[in-house]
Amino acid sequence: MSSEKPLKQFGLLYGSSVAMETLYRQLERVAGTEATVLLEGESGTGKELIAQTLHLASRRAGRKFVAVNCGAIPAHLIEAALFGHEKGSFTGALRQQAGYFEHASGGTLFLDEITEMPCDMQVKLLRVLESGNFYRIGGSDQVRVDVRLIAATNRPLLQAVQEGRLRQDLMYRLAVFPVRVPPLRERGDDMILLAQHFLRELNRQAGTAKQLSRLSLDRLRHRSWPGNVRELKNLMVRAYILSADIVQIDAPDARSGRRTVFADGALNFHVGTPLADAQRELIMATLHHFSGNKRLTASALGISVKTLYNRLKDF
Protein backbone atom coordinates (compact mmCIF):
# COMPACT_ATOMS: atom_id res chain seq x y z
CA MET A 1 0.00 0.00 0.00
CA SER A 2 2.45 2.68 1.06
CA SER A 3 6.10 1.54 1.01
CA GLU A 4 6.00 0.30 -2.55
CA LYS A 5 8.42 0.80 -5.44
CA PRO A 6 7.38 3.09 -8.28
CA LEU A 7 5.88 1.23 -11.23
CA LYS A 8 8.15 1.26 -14.26
CA GLN A 9 6.81 1.14 -17.78
CA PHE A 10 8.32 0.26 -21.14
CA GLY A 11 5.93 0.68 -24.03
CA LEU A 12 2.82 -1.29 -23.13
CA LEU A 13 4.62 -3.28 -20.42
CA TYR A 14 4.61 -2.62 -16.70
CA GLY A 15 6.88 -3.99 -14.00
CA SER A 16 9.82 -2.81 -11.90
CA SER A 17 11.62 -6.05 -11.09
CA VAL A 18 15.20 -6.75 -12.10
CA ALA A 19 13.90 -9.39 -14.52
CA MET A 20 11.67 -6.83 -16.25
CA GLU A 21 14.41 -4.17 -16.36
CA THR A 22 16.66 -6.70 -18.05
CA LEU A 23 13.88 -7.44 -20.52
CA TYR A 24 13.30 -3.70 -21.19
CA ARG A 25 16.99 -3.26 -21.99
CA GLN A 26 16.92 -6.12 -24.50
CA LEU A 27 13.75 -4.79 -26.13
CA GLU A 28 15.19 -1.28 -26.27
CA ARG A 29 18.22 -2.57 -28.18
CA VAL A 30 16.35 -4.64 -30.72
CA ALA A 31 13.18 -2.58 -31.26
CA GLY A 32 14.62 -0.19 -33.81
CA THR A 33 16.37 -2.90 -35.84
CA GLU A 34 15.00 -5.20 -38.51
CA ALA A 35 16.09 -8.33 -36.64
CA THR A 36 13.64 -11.19 -36.28
CA VAL A 37 12.77 -11.66 -32.62
CA LEU A 38 11.81 -14.99 -31.11
CA LEU A 39 9.93 -14.71 -27.82
CA GLU A 40 9.91 -17.69 -25.47
CA GLY A 41 7.72 -17.53 -22.40
CA GLU A 42 4.94 -19.27 -20.53
CA SER A 43 1.32 -18.55 -21.30
CA GLY A 44 0.17 -15.17 -20.02
CA THR A 45 3.63 -13.65 -19.58
CA GLY A 46 2.93 -10.88 -22.10
CA LYS A 47 4.46 -12.11 -25.36
CA GLU A 48 1.86 -10.46 -27.54
CA LEU A 49 2.18 -7.22 -25.57
CA ILE A 50 5.95 -7.36 -26.11
CA ALA A 51 5.49 -7.90 -29.85
CA GLN A 52 3.20 -4.84 -29.97
CA THR A 53 5.68 -2.84 -27.91
CA LEU A 54 8.50 -3.72 -30.33
CA HIS A 55 6.32 -2.67 -33.25
CA LEU A 56 5.39 0.65 -31.63
CA ALA A 57 9.03 1.40 -30.85
CA SER A 58 10.14 0.71 -34.42
CA ARG A 59 10.07 2.81 -37.58
CA ARG A 60 7.12 0.65 -38.63
CA ALA A 61 4.91 2.05 -35.86
CA GLY A 62 2.64 3.88 -38.31
CA ARG A 63 2.04 0.72 -40.33
CA LYS A 64 0.12 -2.44 -39.51
CA PHE A 65 0.79 -4.89 -36.71
CA VAL A 66 -0.70 -8.23 -37.76
CA ALA A 67 -0.92 -11.04 -35.20
CA VAL A 68 -1.45 -14.60 -36.42
CA ASN A 69 -2.03 -17.50 -34.05
CA CYS A 70 -0.51 -20.46 -35.88
CA GLY A 71 -2.21 -22.91 -33.52
CA ALA A 72 -5.68 -21.58 -34.22
CA ILE A 73 -5.64 -22.02 -38.01
CA PRO A 74 -6.53 -25.49 -39.34
CA ALA A 75 -3.46 -27.11 -40.88
CA HIS A 76 -4.90 -27.24 -44.42
CA LEU A 77 -5.73 -23.51 -44.41
CA ILE A 78 -2.53 -22.11 -43.01
CA GLU A 79 -0.62 -21.72 -46.27
CA ALA A 80 -3.45 -19.73 -47.88
CA ALA A 81 -3.85 -17.72 -44.69
CA LEU A 82 -0.18 -16.71 -44.66
CA PHE A 83 0.53 -16.30 -48.36
CA GLY A 84 -2.89 -15.76 -49.95
CA HIS A 85 -4.31 -17.39 -53.06
CA GLU A 86 -5.16 -16.60 -56.65
CA LYS A 87 -8.67 -16.67 -58.09
CA GLY A 88 -9.64 -20.23 -59.04
CA SER A 89 -6.70 -21.84 -57.24
CA PHE A 90 -9.11 -24.14 -55.38
CA THR A 91 -12.85 -24.74 -55.20
CA GLY A 92 -14.38 -21.68 -53.66
CA ALA A 93 -11.47 -19.36 -54.44
CA LEU A 94 -13.70 -16.85 -56.19
CA ARG A 95 -11.21 -14.01 -56.18
CA GLN A 96 -7.60 -13.30 -55.43
CA GLN A 97 -6.98 -13.00 -51.71
CA ALA A 98 -3.96 -11.56 -49.95
CA GLY A 99 -2.49 -13.45 -46.99
CA TYR A 100 -1.17 -12.17 -43.67
CA PHE A 101 2.29 -11.50 -45.12
CA GLU A 102 0.81 -9.07 -47.63
CA HIS A 103 -1.54 -7.55 -45.05
CA ALA A 104 1.43 -6.78 -42.84
CA SER A 105 3.39 -5.18 -45.67
CA GLY A 106 5.52 -2.32 -44.38
CA GLY A 107 4.67 -3.34 -40.83
CA THR A 108 5.20 -6.18 -38.37
CA LEU A 109 3.94 -9.75 -38.59
CA PHE A 110 3.62 -11.57 -35.27
CA LEU A 111 3.58 -15.36 -35.66
CA ASP A 112 2.28 -16.65 -32.35
CA GLU A 113 2.57 -20.29 -31.22
CA ILE A 114 5.03 -21.03 -33.99
CA THR A 115 5.57 -24.58 -32.71
CA GLU A 116 1.95 -25.41 -33.57
CA MET A 117 2.62 -24.81 -37.25
CA PRO A 118 2.66 -28.11 -39.19
CA CYS A 119 6.16 -29.25 -40.11
CA ASP A 120 5.72 -29.03 -43.89
CA MET A 121 4.52 -25.46 -43.44
CA GLN A 122 7.61 -24.68 -41.37
CA VAL A 123 9.72 -25.75 -44.34
CA LYS A 124 7.80 -23.39 -46.62
CA LEU A 125 8.04 -20.55 -44.15
CA LEU A 126 11.77 -21.00 -43.87
CA ARG A 127 12.12 -20.89 -47.65
CA VAL A 128 10.14 -17.63 -47.77
CA LEU A 129 12.23 -16.09 -45.01
CA GLU A 130 15.45 -17.08 -46.76
CA SER A 131 14.43 -15.84 -50.19
CA GLY A 132 12.33 -12.85 -49.12
CA ASN A 133 9.55 -13.69 -51.55
CA PHE A 134 6.73 -16.16 -52.12
CA TYR A 135 3.89 -17.18 -54.45
CA ARG A 136 0.22 -16.92 -53.60
CA ILE A 137 -1.37 -20.40 -53.84
CA GLY A 138 -2.03 -21.07 -57.52
CA GLY A 139 0.00 -18.03 -58.53
CA SER A 140 2.98 -17.71 -60.84
CA ASP A 141 4.05 -14.16 -59.93
CA GLN A 142 6.52 -13.81 -57.13
CA VAL A 143 5.35 -11.53 -54.35
CA ARG A 144 7.88 -9.58 -52.35
CA VAL A 145 6.92 -7.83 -49.13
CA ASP A 146 8.76 -5.80 -46.55
CA VAL A 147 7.75 -7.32 -43.23
CA ARG A 148 9.44 -7.45 -39.87
CA LEU A 149 8.85 -10.78 -38.21
CA ILE A 150 8.34 -11.55 -34.54
CA ALA A 151 7.58 -15.13 -33.47
CA ALA A 152 6.56 -16.56 -30.13
CA THR A 153 6.28 -19.87 -28.37
CA ASN A 154 5.09 -20.86 -24.91
CA ARG A 155 7.07 -24.09 -25.05
CA PRO A 156 10.74 -24.17 -24.12
CA LEU A 157 12.54 -23.83 -27.46
CA LEU A 158 15.03 -26.64 -27.11
CA GLN A 159 12.34 -29.01 -25.94
CA ALA A 160 10.16 -28.05 -28.92
CA VAL A 161 13.05 -28.82 -31.26
CA GLN A 162 13.79 -32.14 -29.52
CA GLU A 163 10.15 -33.16 -29.69
CA GLY A 164 10.10 -32.38 -33.40
CA ARG A 165 7.54 -29.57 -33.04
CA LEU A 166 9.90 -26.89 -34.27
CA ARG A 167 12.37 -27.49 -37.06
CA GLN A 168 15.86 -26.65 -35.95
CA ASP A 169 16.68 -24.74 -39.14
CA LEU A 170 13.59 -22.56 -38.71
CA MET A 171 14.43 -21.99 -35.06
CA TYR A 172 17.89 -20.69 -35.99
CA ARG A 173 16.38 -18.45 -38.67
CA LEU A 174 13.81 -17.00 -36.25
CA ALA A 175 16.10 -16.73 -33.25
CA VAL A 176 18.26 -13.94 -34.66
CA PHE A 177 17.40 -12.23 -31.40
CA PRO A 178 15.91 -14.66 -28.87
CA VAL A 179 14.17 -13.20 -25.84
CA ARG A 180 13.15 -15.19 -22.80
CA VAL A 181 10.10 -13.68 -21.13
CA PRO A 182 10.29 -14.29 -17.37
CA PRO A 183 7.30 -15.89 -15.65
CA LEU A 184 5.58 -13.73 -13.03
CA ARG A 185 7.07 -15.82 -10.19
CA GLU A 186 10.54 -14.55 -11.20
CA ARG A 187 9.50 -10.89 -11.08
CA GLY A 188 9.96 -10.15 -7.39
CA ASP A 189 7.13 -7.97 -6.10
CA ASP A 190 5.79 -7.10 -9.53
CA MET A 191 2.58 -8.99 -8.78
CA ILE A 192 1.78 -6.35 -6.17
CA LEU A 193 2.62 -3.44 -8.46
CA LEU A 194 0.68 -4.98 -11.34
CA ALA A 195 -2.33 -5.76 -9.13
CA GLN A 196 -2.42 -2.13 -8.05
CA HIS A 197 -1.93 -0.99 -11.63
CA PHE A 198 -4.89 -3.10 -12.82
CA LEU A 199 -6.97 -1.89 -9.88
CA ARG A 200 -6.18 1.76 -10.73
CA GLU A 201 -7.34 1.11 -14.30
CA LEU A 202 -10.58 -0.47 -13.07
CA ASN A 203 -11.14 2.44 -10.67
CA ARG A 204 -10.48 4.95 -13.43
CA GLN A 205 -12.91 3.29 -15.83
CA ALA A 206 -15.70 3.10 -13.25
CA GLY A 207 -14.94 6.30 -11.32
CA THR A 208 -14.44 4.35 -8.08
CA ALA A 209 -11.67 4.41 -5.45
CA LYS A 210 -11.45 0.79 -4.28
CA GLN A 211 -8.30 -0.33 -2.49
CA LEU A 212 -6.58 -3.63 -1.88
CA SER A 213 -6.56 -4.87 1.71
CA ARG A 214 -3.21 -5.54 3.37
CA LEU A 215 -4.07 -9.21 3.72
CA SER A 216 -4.77 -9.37 -0.02
CA LEU A 217 -1.32 -8.01 -0.81
CA ASP A 218 0.14 -10.84 1.21
CA ARG A 219 -2.00 -13.40 -0.55
CA LEU A 220 -1.03 -12.06 -3.96
CA ARG A 221 2.60 -12.40 -3.00
CA HIS A 222 2.22 -16.02 -1.99
CA ARG A 223 0.28 -17.43 -4.91
CA SER A 224 2.07 -19.52 -7.52
CA TRP A 225 0.71 -17.79 -10.69
CA PRO A 226 0.76 -20.61 -13.25
CA GLY A 227 -1.27 -18.32 -15.57
CA ASN A 228 1.15 -15.42 -15.05
CA VAL A 229 0.02 -11.83 -15.73
CA ARG A 230 -3.18 -12.92 -17.47
CA GLU A 231 -4.22 -14.83 -14.36
CA LEU A 232 -3.41 -11.83 -12.16
CA LYS A 233 -5.35 -9.45 -14.39
CA ASN A 234 -8.42 -11.70 -14.45
CA LEU A 235 -8.20 -12.25 -10.71
CA MET A 236 -8.19 -8.49 -10.14
CA VAL A 237 -11.24 -7.96 -12.34
CA ARG A 238 -13.12 -10.70 -10.47
CA ALA A 239 -12.07 -9.41 -7.05
CA TYR A 240 -12.93 -5.83 -8.04
CA ILE A 241 -16.44 -6.82 -9.10
CA LEU A 242 -17.07 -8.88 -5.97
CA SER A 243 -15.72 -6.33 -3.47
CA ALA A 244 -17.02 -3.09 -2.01
CA ASP A 245 -14.51 -0.36 -1.08
CA ILE A 246 -11.82 -2.76 0.08
CA VAL A 247 -10.86 -5.35 -2.52
CA GLN A 248 -10.29 -8.79 -1.00
CA ILE A 249 -8.27 -11.55 -2.64
CA ASP A 250 -9.23 -15.08 -1.55
CA ALA A 251 -6.62 -17.40 -0.12
CA PRO A 252 -5.33 -19.56 -3.00
CA ASP A 253 -7.07 -22.70 -1.79
CA ALA A 254 -10.20 -21.06 -0.43
CA ARG A 255 -12.39 -22.61 -3.11
CA SER A 256 -10.64 -25.92 -3.51
CA GLY A 257 -13.02 -27.63 -1.07
CA ARG A 258 -15.76 -27.71 -3.64
CA ARG A 259 -13.62 -27.78 -6.74
CA THR A 260 -11.42 -30.54 -8.00
CA VAL A 261 -9.00 -33.10 -6.73
CA PHE A 262 -6.35 -33.94 -9.25
CA ALA A 263 -4.82 -37.41 -8.88
CA ASP A 264 -3.31 -39.82 -11.39
CA GLY A 265 -4.89 -38.05 -14.32
CA ALA A 266 -8.35 -38.33 -12.82
CA LEU A 267 -10.52 -35.38 -11.94
CA ASN A 268 -12.78 -35.51 -8.98
CA PHE A 269 -15.67 -33.04 -8.83
CA HIS A 270 -17.95 -32.55 -5.89
CA VAL A 271 -21.67 -32.65 -6.56
CA GLY A 272 -22.80 -29.09 -7.03
CA THR A 273 -19.56 -27.80 -8.53
CA PRO A 274 -20.53 -24.90 -10.77
CA LEU A 275 -20.53 -26.07 -14.37
CA ALA A 276 -18.21 -23.24 -15.41
CA ASP A 277 -15.64 -24.31 -12.79
CA ALA A 278 -15.86 -27.97 -13.80
CA GLN A 279 -15.45 -27.10 -17.46
CA ARG A 280 -12.45 -24.92 -16.73
CA GLU A 281 -10.76 -27.58 -14.60
CA LEU A 282 -11.41 -30.27 -17.19
CA ILE A 283 -10.01 -28.17 -20.01
CA MET A 284 -6.93 -27.08 -18.07
CA ALA A 285 -6.20 -30.62 -16.84
CA THR A 286 -6.54 -32.00 -20.36
CA LEU A 287 -4.30 -29.28 -21.74
CA HIS A 288 -1.76 -30.13 -19.07
CA HIS A 289 -2.05 -33.84 -19.90
CA PHE A 290 -1.19 -33.13 -23.55
CA SER A 291 1.72 -30.83 -22.57
CA GLY A 292 -0.05 -27.76 -23.89
CA ASN A 293 -0.83 -29.21 -27.32
CA LYS A 294 -4.11 -27.53 -28.24
CA ARG A 295 -4.88 -29.71 -31.24
CA LEU A 296 -4.73 -32.93 -29.18
CA THR A 297 -6.58 -31.28 -26.29
CA ALA A 298 -9.42 -30.07 -28.51
CA SER A 299 -9.65 -33.42 -30.22
CA ALA A 300 -9.77 -35.32 -26.90
CA LEU A 301 -12.47 -32.98 -25.59
CA GLY A 302 -14.46 -33.23 -28.81
CA ILE A 303 -14.40 -29.49 -29.51
CA SER A 304 -12.78 -27.45 -32.27
CA VAL A 305 -9.41 -25.79 -31.76
CA LYS A 306 -11.19 -22.47 -32.21
CA THR A 307 -13.65 -23.27 -29.40
CA LEU A 308 -10.74 -24.27 -27.19
CA TYR A 309 -9.03 -20.95 -27.86
CA ASN A 310 -12.23 -19.07 -27.05
CA ARG A 311 -12.57 -20.92 -23.74
CA LEU A 312 -8.94 -20.28 -22.82
CA LYS A 313 -9.39 -16.58 -23.60
CA ASP A 314 -12.46 -16.49 -21.32
CA PHE A 315 -10.44 -18.03 -18.48
Ligand SMILES: Nc1ncnc2c1ncn2[C@@H]1O[C@H](COP(=O)(O)OP(=O)(O)OP(=O)(O)O)[C@@H](O)[C@H]1O
Ligand atom coordinates in the same frame (compact mmCIF):
# COMPACT_ATOMS: atom_id res chain seq x y z
N1 LIG B 1 4.04 -6.51 -18.17
C1 LIG B 1 2.71 -6.37 -18.35
N2 LIG B 1 2.11 -5.22 -17.99
C2 LIG B 1 0.78 -5.07 -18.13
N3 LIG B 1 -0.05 -6.00 -18.63
C3 LIG B 1 0.49 -7.16 -19.00
C4 LIG B 1 1.89 -7.40 -18.89
N4 LIG B 1 2.14 -8.64 -19.35
C5 LIG B 1 0.96 -9.15 -19.73
N5 LIG B 1 -0.04 -8.27 -19.54
C6 LIG B 1 -1.48 -8.51 -19.80
O1 LIG B 1 -1.71 -9.89 -19.52
C7 LIG B 1 -2.53 -10.49 -20.53
C8 LIG B 1 -1.76 -11.59 -21.22
O2 LIG B 1 -0.72 -11.04 -22.02
P1 LIG B 1 -0.37 -11.63 -23.47
O3 LIG B 1 -1.62 -11.98 -24.21
O4 LIG B 1 0.56 -10.69 -24.12
O5 LIG B 1 0.37 -12.96 -23.01
P2 LIG B 1 0.99 -14.13 -23.90
O6 LIG B 1 2.34 -14.39 -23.39
O7 LIG B 1 0.84 -13.78 -25.35
O8 LIG B 1 0.04 -15.36 -23.52
P3 LIG B 1 -0.29 -16.70 -24.40
O9 LIG B 1 0.98 -17.50 -24.50
O10 LIG B 1 -1.31 -17.41 -23.57
O11 LIG B 1 -0.80 -16.23 -25.72
C9 LIG B 1 -2.95 -9.37 -21.45
O12 LIG B 1 -4.19 -8.86 -21.02
C10 LIG B 1 -1.86 -8.33 -21.27
O13 LIG B 1 -2.35 -7.05 -21.52
Ligand SMILES: [Mg+2]
Ligand atom coordinates in the same frame (compact mmCIF):
# COMPACT_ATOMS: atom_id res chain seq x y z
MG1 LIG C 1 -0.21 -14.76 -26.89
